[in-house]
Amino acid sequence: MSTRYICFSLGQEEFAVPLMEVREVIALPDVTPLAHVPAYFKGIINLRGQIITVIDLRQKLNIKPSSQSENTIIICDLHPYMLGVLIDSVNDVLTIDDSQLSEKPDVVGVRNSDYVSKVYQTEDKFILFINLPKALGFDMKFIHAPSTEKRIS
């Protein structure tokens, strides 16, 4: 089975996420900063009347922006979250068969390895397939946070 992926760069590295997770790609608009949130929460933007939170993936993954860094936002639909993910630039959309992907090697002591799901390599390319919810820290912490609301007896 083959899936379509969107490939993008962060600094010198190339990453990919399933195209299904991405709703659109936009240039970075005016961002209104937030307060009392981790630094990788860039702020909120107005996407045609909808307020979208933007997260800087480079900052989240501790990747230094390259000197000619562009700023692009991919709007991701990670149900129930609709997030803007700030990246350098979108490079390509690839259709890759599952068999062409290899499992990630066992790595010890590399903080970012958790979110890497698969590895894709050809002669000129080395792409890390990432689990976006995991990479952004939205895989469980927020979704299953028990509601603190008390019910009225």
Place this chain on the structure above:
Amino acid sequence: MDTFELDLKKDFLEEATQFLEQAERFYLELENNPDDTRILNDIFRLVHNIKGSSKAVGFDELGGFTHEFEHLLTELKNHQLVINSGVVNILLRCNDHLNGFIRTLKEDMSASVDSNAIIDEIHLIMQSSSADSNEQNTETEDEFFFLDQVPDQNNFEDSPPGDVPSENMIPDAVFDAGQQALEEIELELEQTLKEQTIMQEQYHKSVKEILDAPTSQTHLHLIENGDSLDPTYQSEIEEVTTGSTTAGSATDSGAGTTTATATEAAGSASASSAVQTDKAPATGPQQKSQKTTFKSTKTLAQAKSSQFQNINPQTSGGGSSQLGPSGGGGASGSGSSTGGGSSAGGGNHPSPANSSGAVADESIRISLLRLDKLINYVGELVVLQAVMKELAIQQNSNILKKTVHQMGKVTKEIQDISMGLRMVPIKQTFQKMQRIVRDTSAVLDKKINLILTGEETEVDKTVLENLNDPLVHLVRNAVDHGVESTTDRLAAQKSEVGKVQIKAYHQSSKLVIEIIDDGAGIDPEKLTQKAIEKGILRPGTKLSNDDGINLIFHPGFSTKSVATEVSGRGVGMDVVKSNIEKIQGEIQIETEIGTGTTFKIILPLTLAIIDGMIVSSGDEKFVVPLSHVHETVRMKQGDLQKSSGLGNVLLLRGETIPMYFLHQLLGRSDSKHSAQEAIAIIVRNQGHVFSVLVDDIIGQHQVVVKKLGDELKTMKGFSGSTILGDGRPALILELEEMISIGNTTTQKRDKSTGKGMAA
């Protein structure tokens, strides 16, 4: 299941939910006016509708239960069962059961719900009453025998008027049974005709019309049009007609002047009524079969009496007198129930189906999601319009300015309308309170008179949804804690019946809801005492009356030593308060010992738009809800005092008010302005006073509130966001929450116990 069927079912469930909400009010009304047959008829109509449609869309189990329920209602209508609170209890339980049933079906269309327990209860209450109504039963039997002979007598040209028994021998019960028969006929017809062509539908309509209230000549024409019907359908009618030969032949002989088709229609109708009744579970077989005969006769008589009048308008007086046994009798019987007892006979009696048609409102249901989308885009439109206005001023073109101005007006209009779409009357929520008061007072054995005013007051749907739980709690509290026990009331020389009033009204773009009881009031001394006992306050603490009363909002505080079924677990009032504050509302208490307590909830009419003050801090703009701003003060030399003991304080007209800097609260380092040029926003919230220093106030606008994503749920200090005129998003500040985080992170101030709790 195809989508069409699914849609039908969904629609039915939606509709049924509405019916049941209406029905609950009727039951409660019925308890107060057991003699009002109008209410009973309304209930009957609702339940019948549910029964009919549930069978039509394929919810047979539901149909089965409503059928039993309908039986009970029939007995009530026939006065075979006396309406008392026990019966109303059963009715309410049936309604609850139906509600639960429909909820279950909404989740899973193929779900099965066990109704046996409640059906048994229905049977039990019906049986227990049968002993009392034995006498009545024999009476009814007599009437059935008499009516059995009506087909012969209906040959009115032959039978002299003197032959007919006196009209008053036919009680309401008989008429009502007839009416019910009519309803059942309609239902049966609808089902038979469902899959026929449009032509046949038209025919069906005319049959229905003639059965309902055929008073005008047009109906007959419609029936005559039926002559050109599809032959397959006609044969079907004939089949049905042969099914009840007695009824059919009676019609033929009785209505010699009417067209053959009309007769057939009446015949088929009565035949189907016979079928319908036969299907009914035979609780009393003998009586049932007699009823069947009666129903056929009754229907024929009605149909004919009207036809007779239509054909011979000039002789209608004589006709109806001759028709005395059927038409006139029915009318006189109905006199008390619906007031339609004119000499015209039962034929033009308004049938329940007709009245239900009149009730139907000119409205459609729209999903809230679509509505929100619309409102969202309208918000965008407003923003774009503002941008355009700016541009028009720059362009200096008169025609552009004029057009933009016009557009602004239209936009405002659209915005108002779309906002209005979310407004719903508070009625539904109030009706639920009736039930809660009834149940709570029954458990506590108190007599409560509930008065509702302002049911039509409109409020945003989201506000209303969030209001439900707090309101339930407050009303329960009013009955439980507010109103004293009957003995205490008598001792205090009050009326035995406690009064609880719920009032809703608009006050300067706010919704105010008051829950008033005439109970013992709240004693702040006692509350303070209790709080000390519970270790909430330090022994010897003295509180002002207001602070004392506000203790009831303290988490875990309860004056009841034992938790009852109703309340007293100490969870509640704090949640009530926080729930109301969550929807930008506030709650006030007015109480007088011995006279009663009033809880006053003040809410914004809508959450979608707020009046906001736009302030700046550095380069950033923020919105402060205007409702939070008590006043604003431009800082002068010497207003701000820095002290090591109290932090920054504002000296205002002799008051010392804690002051916080917005840029510090936000964790920003830069502030362009010196504190001396800045503006202080003063917030007063139930005795808690503080001020926040901002760089400037940019303006006041109505802003459309946009939710922040769930990923920002953990971010404190903001209640939402909005889009400003320049198209950029801005955060809406929740100053109280913001300074409380500031307090925990920067300085822990020892606030007075009382104020800490009230806040």
